[in-house]
Amino acid sequence: xxxxxxGGAAGIDADAVLADLAGLGExxxxxxxxxxxxxxxxxxxxxxxxxxxxxxxxxxxxxxLETIGAIQMVYRGRLNSELVRRLQALGVNAVGLSGLDGRLxxxxxxxxxxxxxxxxxxxLRDDYTGRIVSVNAALLKLLLDNGYAxxxxxxxxxxxxxxxxxxxxxxxxxxxxxxxxxALVVLSNxxxxxxxxxxxASIIRRIGRGELEAADGHARGRMKIKLLAASEALAAxxxxxxxxxxxxxxxxxxxxxxxxTVIA
Amino acid sequence: xxxxxxGGAAGIDADAVLADLAGLGExxxxxxxxxxxxxxxxxxxxxxxxxxxxxxxxxxxxxxLETIGAIQMVYRGRLNSELVRRLQALGVNAVGLSGLDGRLxxxxxxxxxxxxxxxxxxxLRDDYTGRIVSVNAALLKLLLDNGYAxxxxxxxxxxxxxxxxxxxxxxxxxxxxxxxxxALVVLSNxxxxxxxxxxxASIIRRIGRGELEAADGHARGRMKIKLLAASEALAAxxxxxxxxxxxxxxxxxxxxxxxxTVIA
Numbered sequence: 001x002x003x004x005x006x007g008g009a010a011g012i013d014a015d016a017v018l019a020d021l022a023g024l025g026e027x028x029x030x031x032x033x034x035x036x037x038x039x040x041x042x043x044x045x046x047x048x049x050x051x052x053x054x055x056x057x058x059x060x061x062x063x064x065l066e067t068i069g070a071i072q073m074v075y076r077g078r079l080n081s082e083l084v085r086r087l088q089a090l091g092v093n094a095v096g097l098s099g100l101d102g103r104l105x106x107x108x109x110x111x112x113x114x115x116x117x118x119x120x121x122x123x124l125r126d127d128y129t130g131r132i133v134s135v136n137a138a139l140l141k142l143l144l145d146n147g148y149a150x151x152x153x154x155x156x157x158x159x160x161x162x163x164x165x166x167x168x169x170x171x172x173x174x175x176x177x178x179x180x181x182x183a184l185v186v187l188s189n190x191x192x193x194x195x196x197x198x199x200x201a202s203i204i205r206r207i208g209r210g211e212l213e214a215a216d217g218h219a220r221g222r223m224k225i226k227l228l229a230a231s232e233a234l235a236a237x238x239x240x241x242x243x244x245x246x247x248x249x250x251x252x253x254x255x256x257x258x259x260x261t262v263i264a
Numbered sequence: 265x266x267x268x269x270x271g272g273a274a275g276i277d278a279d280a281v282l283a284d285l286a287g288l289g290e291x292x293x294x295x296x297x298x299x300x301x302x303x304x305x306x307x308x309x310x311x312x313x314x315x316x317x318x319x320x321x322x323x324x325x326x327x328x329l330e331t332i333g334a335i336q337m338v339y340r341g342r343l344n345s346e347l348v349r350r351l352q353a354l355g356v357n358a359v360g361l362s363g364l365d366g367r368l369x370x371x372x373x374x375x376x377x378x379x380x381x382x383x384x385x386x387x388l389r390d391d392y393t394g395r396i397v398s399v400n401a402a403l404l405k406l407l408l409d410n411g412y413a414x415x416x417x418x419x420x421x422x423x424x425x426x427x428x429x430x431x432x433x434x435x436x437x438x439x440x441x442x443x444x445x446x447a448l449v450v451l452s453n454x455x456x457x458x459x460x461x462x463x464x465a466s467i468i469r470r471i472g473r474g475e476l477e478a479a480d481g482h483a484r485g486r487m488k489i490k491l492l493a494a495s496e497a498l499a500a501x502x503x504x505x506x507x508x509x510x511x512x513x514x515x516x517x518x519x520x521x522x523x524x525t526v527i528a
Contacts, residue, residue, distance in 0.1 A: 044309050072341045072342050073305075073342050074341065076341045076360075078333060081336040081341075081364060081419075084362075084364045085364050085421070085426075085427050088364060088367065100349050101358070101360050102359045139410075142406065161349060161350070162353075
């Protein structure tokens with residue numbers, strides 16, 4: 001079995017990914033993001049998205065309860081429904097789930113988020129952000145064994161019954177780890193990890209387990225989190241993580257055939 | 265087993281209903297609406313809700329593709345997530361589903377909708393509205409048998425893979441019929457069918473199977489559709505349909521104990 005993460009950045013068309021999955025001769029689980037659409041809908045609703053940067057240089061969304069509401073509307077409501085609908089049109093009996101459903105993604109809420117602004121360190125409290133501590137693999141197996149294709153997205157659930165924002169790439173890594181997937185395919189709007197972000201030809205094609213820290217030096221922005229997710233998946237026993245573009249005719253098959261950046 | 269429909273009109277607080285369900289000594293399925301929230305969010309997004317009235321006097325929402333998107337955001341995204349989250353906080357392992365998921369609610373799209381305006385008859389075409397023709401009872405049984413509590417909402421799915429708006433009360437009736445529920449409890453912001461809409465004391469407490477047509481003479485607006493849903497449920501073998509208020513301390517138990525309008 002494989003886990004596919006479909007990114008939510010602008011410029012990603014899901015059609016080729018879904019058609020590829022519909023014809024894949026192997027069970028799969030799909031996890032999707034939705035950052036660009038969340039920004040767009042939030043602005044239409046009059047909520048301006050805000051982000052903070054951690055001391056490690058990772059960006060994260062400031063998530064109050066209004067943002068959680070917008071995440072539920074956009075990720076679970078609009079994007080997840082649309083992926084399920086398109087898969088159904090392709091003959092795949094998809095079932096959409098957020099991390100709340102069946103306690104699929106159980107998370108612990110972060111007490112505070114450290115961030116840096118103008119060189120000074122601050123603490124953000126009362127944020128609805130968390131990290132996944134367990135995945136309900138039994139629910140996923142139940143659905144797969146009965147012919148359903150689970151399509152997963154944010155938010156996650158705390159043991160206290162709060163909805164929290166979690167990182168989608170790390171969520172996909174947690175799903176791959178919990179379900180014993182042989183590979184995690186992370187599809188986005190870039191071809192993989194590039195030495196030079198402006199030059200697709202500078203792609204790093206293979207990264208060994210021991211080379212992740214060195215590779216991190218080439219990563220910018222979201223790519224840093226993808227490498228972190230990759231290291232978490234590998235540490236939990238997933239054999240291969242492939243970072244590849246969603247924008248080819250057969251993005252999943254191409255990635256499994258070795259296109260993109262293969263981390264193993 | 266019982267099926268509970270929680271209405272989506274303004275002035276309905278789900279808390280008592282959810283607490284009641286969490287302690288109920290019998291399996292249940294929950295179907296919910298969301299009309300008032302859909303109107304509010306649509307306006308925030310700059311989409312003014314529009315309605316037409318059928319020759320029979322039934323009101324229905326004009327549903328273009330933008331409205332379907334809003335239904336997915338509000339019903340499945342916001343309201344369904346929130347009910348699932350609150351049930352999880354009460355210790356109930358809820359799983360939210362729209363009619364798209366696992367082909368839960370398969371519908372046929374209406375070719376055209378007849379409506380009346382200023383005494384003249386018109387046809388509305390290209391509307392994304394349908395009627396449910398089958399319910400995936402096997403998926404509901406699979407979830408119930410494994411300890412999950414399904415929470416269902418709009419939209420429904422056509423065989424061609426389109427999302428369509430369906431009436432929530434009639435959807436709940438279809439779920440009750442397909443699952444062999446012993447009762448369908450329809451909770452809203454009114455105590456039942458009233459002879460005089462302004463006087464709660466004028467409630468009609470019992471309606472026999474043969475008295476539905478006469479009772480329809482007392483119904484206004486949404487209540488007409490609830491009676492239609494009730495007749496569909498009874499015709500399919502559901503023993504009792506109870507129309508009752510959601511606004512008591514134990515709305516589900518009260519309804520099952522005979523409060524409201526009992527149709528049997």
